[in-house]
Amino acid sequence: MLGFQASQRLRPLWLSTHLRSHNSRHVTRNCCFTGVRRKLHACVVGSGPAGFYTVQHLLKNNKEIRVDLYERLPVPFGLVRFGVAPDHPDVKNVINSFTQTAHSERFTFCGNVMVGRDVMVSDLQEAYDAVVLSYGAEDDQLLRIPGEQLPGVYSARAIVGWYNGLPENKDLMPDLNVETAVVLGQGNVALDLARILLTPVDLLRKTDITGAALDAIAESKIKRIFVVGRRGPLQVAFTIKELREMVNLQGVRTVLNPSDFEGIERVLLENIPRPRRRLTELLLKSTPQGSAGCVGHREWGLLFHRSPVQILPTADGERVGGIHFQLNKLEASGDTMKAVPTGNSEDMPCGLVLRSIGYRSLPLDPDVPFDKRRGVIPNNRGRVEGRAGLYCSGWVKRGPQGVIATTMNDSFETGEAVLEDISNRSASPQAGFESIRPKLASRGVQVVSFGDWTRIDRVEQERGLKLDKPREKILDVQEMLTHASG
Amino acid sequence: MISLGQATFQSWPPKPEAGCASSIVKHPSLAHLIYPPTRLSSFSSGLVPLPHILLNLTPWKRMPSISLKSRELKMRWVNICLLNRDGKPLWMSGRVGETLLNVVMNANGPVEGYGACEGTLACTTCHVYLPTEAYERMCQPTEDELDMLDLAVGLAETSRLGCQVVLKPWMDGMRVQVPKHTADLRGLADDGKMEG
Known part of the structure; x- marks a missing residue:
């Protein structure tokens, strides 16, 4: 009897949260249709900690904005996956929070897309209100x-x-x-x-x-x-x-x-x-x-x-x-x-x-200013110098140093700059990834979504299970793509 | 059942006093008057975490525990005032024995990026400044915590990691500050740099 009472009591609470989030979703959508509020669209290049923290800040502090995240590899998380030592699994817990961010319906992961080759920064700037470069430091x-x-x-x-x-x-x-x-x-x-x-x-x-x-x-x-x-x-x-x-x-x-x-x-x-x-x-x-x-x-x-x-x-x-x-x-x-x-x-x-x-960071695209001596994109608190609508965060912004908390603060700073500027700009609605997709399709690029990544993730974890380790990473991009498409 | 405490609940969470100069602020804590310190509107504002409600608002759970151990219960919940990076105070309540990190996470993560390593002493994102009195009253940080704190941006005398701050009854009303460090990022240039 008591148990029954409890479940009766619980259900409305759960349902109410559920319904509330549904309602707010509808409200946003209606706004977009009626054109009351312009749909803001930003993209971030590079899905390491800097990229994800920037996305996190944008999504959390502006309830209208949509963010697309471009990644060169089919798999996300950058140095959290490829830089943090394997015997430091605790540091990788941050992946859980990134994954939660990625499940936002205002977020799109575009893996296996190399900005600077498959799509240029100028293309991105045409398709988005703001472009944040956080592609890190790939050279040594x-x-x-x-x-x-x-x-x-x-x-x-x-x-x-x-x-x-x-x-x-x-x-x-x-x-x-x-x-x-x-x-x-x-x-x-x-x-x-x-x-x-x-x-x-x-x-x-x-x-x-x-x-x-x-x-x-x-x-x-x-x-x-x-x-x-x-x-x-x-x-x-x-x-x-x-x-x-x-x-x-x-x-x-x-x-x-x-x-x-x-x-x-x-x-x-x-x-x-x-x-x-x-x-x-x-x-x-x-x-x-x-x-x-x-x-x-x-x-x-x-x-x-x-x-x-x-x-x-x-x-x-x-x-x-x-x-x-x-x-x-x-x-x-x-x-x-x-x-x-x-x-x-x-x-x-x-x-x-x-x-x-x-x-050290490398220049991504001849179009983007780059300080060769310091190996960073010249910027002012994340705003790329002389290029409106272009931003940077993480190592490409301040050089390859600091712990994850440093990158986090730095990315929030850039996120703030983006949100400050974006609300002051009045441009026509940007299509975002939808206008980039045909370009990629014509080049034969297989775009990996976050759902596709979870398939790769599952395969890796299953392989790891057999070996009594957290995961056995897939090393080959082609193999990743095969598993991505299911 | 809910109406039982509505009148009293209206003043919860307690408003912070003007001026945050004194570190431990005495405020009329209602946590010991009515248990648990929650109301529906605070739930919708995300201040009171869902699990608390599930656990404690249910009559079959609440009634007997109050009558059995009311004295102990008085102190089971503490309210903590967290001054966020933007300087805004956030009141949240947690159980004695819980870590500060847990309390913040349960409150729907009002502090961005807080607790990246999920309390495993592998990052410094849950760094907070405690009031001096509280810092001195708490157990000393372990070597492992100090090792991580040494990497924290804006390390101060009373810095602790939120994942190591275990709530005690005396912490009720404590004000902790999340460091706002975006301003001093540039001064950090030499700290983590690799030297050849």
Whole structure:
């Protein structure tokens, strides 16, 4: 009896919400038909965190606007899928919130469409009230030193793409049949690489790392990885969470040279910001005098004050044999410390070199202004300079740095700019994707909708289930498209 | 059944007092007078999450619990005032033992992008500033929380992650602020940059 009462009580509540959302839907539609309110239409290029956060902000803060999201690949989420390390599944939870956004009826996902090739930015500007570019930073910085082209030198980006299943990197197959690897650069990507290559393979097995990468890492002979920076311990760019993971990595010893840390304790007494202080304290704890760190047969270490000058070949000249470093000392230059050569140098043998000195954005379309030096689209709080109706967010806006919360705030800022401008503009109604679709059809582009993606998603998860991992990613674009069309 | 508290409910959620200078604001909390602190119009404004209503407005659930443990129940709900990024105060209520993140999520996500990692200590999107008194009264943040907080934009003395703030009876009426950080994005340029 009580149960019955309860369900009677509950039903109207549920129904009322349901009906309410239905009603509001009708109201919007009527407005459009009668032309009382103009239908606003925006599009975002790139479906990584910046793209999705921009969409989220637009949809949430303007109840009229429709947003279409263009993505080069058939699968969404950009670096959340292809950049976040497989052993950081929690960071990927943000996909749930993005998926919720994508289920809005005012949202359309247009996957497998490459802006700049299949459709130009000028076409988009004709079809939309606002175009937001958030296509990220797909290129990586080069060292520009002799020997960089030798086999055995890889970009961090490519390796990350390889173990995360980025289609363009699926055939990379780096040769891990070496004992010593060197990562150039001391950012979080550098530590991600070192960690993935040194993590016991049984732990990786439970992640969404690609099967091919898992096999290669299981066969890996890598015994030690050095992460090298041109400046000192107080200038490292990685963050404490990633460092702690390295220090606590099972079966891996942390090797730090105590002489690098001379005088650091004195600096800690000064008033330095808490993040830097805690990071440095953990570094100190991990030196041989410190207490932190694991024992193991494999090791990793940080090397400081070294700039690579040349990548040295093996005796037969066929692949990487080592690196020639110039040693640096630090000199104050304004607010920062600059590395200047001491005149000394050092050779270090190694079989694998991973350069991780930053990503950079590429120009998308000759039509869009681009600052080649900074590798960003010149903009003012997200408004592309000199181009009304064109915006940017994420790494292409402010450069490849920061955590997901940074990108979130940055995308909200751009979203705000779009909404501010869009309400002030009085243009004729824009057709949006409907006017782009024929162009794509004539080029034979198979557009992947969000529903199509969920089909790909299901296939990946089913494959993962058999292997006891969250998903087994599909690496081939053609195969993705086959599953997309059901 | 609903009419039981309508007159009293009209003043709920309590209006914030003018001027937010004092950190813990004493306001006439009605949460302990009538349980649960909800009414239909607040439901439609999205302030009170659906699950609360389902759980607690149902007579068969509410009646016995009040009569059995009224003293304990007094403190089971707390009201929190969240100053959103736009500076607007939002009153929301949560159960003791719930995290602040949960309370915000249950309120239909009035704070955009809040809790991206869903409370797994893997992001900083649920970053809030607590009143000093509350910060000091709470248990110290764990090392893992501090590690994440160190990445937070606009880190301050009383910064905490919402997913680690567990509601206590004494938090009733507490004002927490969501950092508005779009302004200082540019100063961040050097923080996450990779150094070669």
